[in-house]
Amino acid sequence: xxxxxxxxxxxxxxxxxxxxxxxxxxxxxxxxxxxxxxxxxxxxxxxxxxxxxxxxxxxxxxxxxxxxxxxxxxxxxxxxxxxxxxxxxxxxxxxxxxxxxxxxxxxxxxxxxxxxxxxxxxxxxxxxxxxx
Numbered sequence: 001x002x003x004x005x006x007x008x009x010x011x012x013x014x015x016x017x018x019x020x021x022x023x024x025x026x027x028x029x030x031x032x033x034x035x036x037x038x039x040x041x042x043x044x045x046x047x048x049x050x051x052x053x054x055x056x057x058x059x060x061x062x063x064x065x066x067x068x069x070x071x072x073x074x075x076x077x078x079x080x081x082x083x084x085x086x087x088x089x090x091x092x093x094x095x096x097x098x099x100x101x102x103x104x105x106x107x108x109x110x111x112x113x114x115x116x117x118x119x120x121x122x123x124x125x126x127x128x129x130x131x132x
Contacts, residue, residue: 003079004037008094010072020067026102027060030092033076034108037090041127053118058087059107066101068094074101083128086110086117 008029016022034055035045048054068074075095082089087109094102110118120128 003077004033004040006033006036006076006078008032008074008076010068010070010074012070015070019069021069021072023064026062026064026094026104029074029076029094030060030078030104030106033078033092034090034106037078038124041124043121043124048121049113051121052113053121054111054113055088055108056111057106058109060104062102062104064102066096066099068096068101072096080128081105083120083125085119085125088120088128 010021014021014025014028038044045054073096077093077095079091080088081091087107090106090108092104092106093100110120112118
């Protein structure tokens with residue numbers, strides 16, 4: 001799997017009193033990156049829900065490197081670092097003009113909406129890990 005990119009524009013609602021992006025807003029941007037990666041692989045959250053499956057963030061490590069500000073156009077990149085039967089480890093970066101703003105390593109797990117772990121759908125795993 002190659003690096004997936006999605007643009008994100010910063011709006012007033014994303015900023016705090018100082019005019020910088022509020023730290024929690026970066027979580028939304030990373031979520032958009034992960035969702036768009038899955039969408040581009042042909043997997044939609046609504047379809048997973050129909051199968052009784054959802055993704056949950058299990059762990060996230062974030063490094064805030066620089067501040068983003070209103071009207072900035074950022075790029076969220078997402079790369080699959082690891083893919084197991086139930087979990088994905090993703091490396092994500094938010095850039096402005098190819099300069100790193102924020103990085104994250106995110107572990108997501110597939111879960112049954114009724115509770116407990118679920119296996120990643122075979123067609124998704126095949127697209128994430130060719131030859132798996």
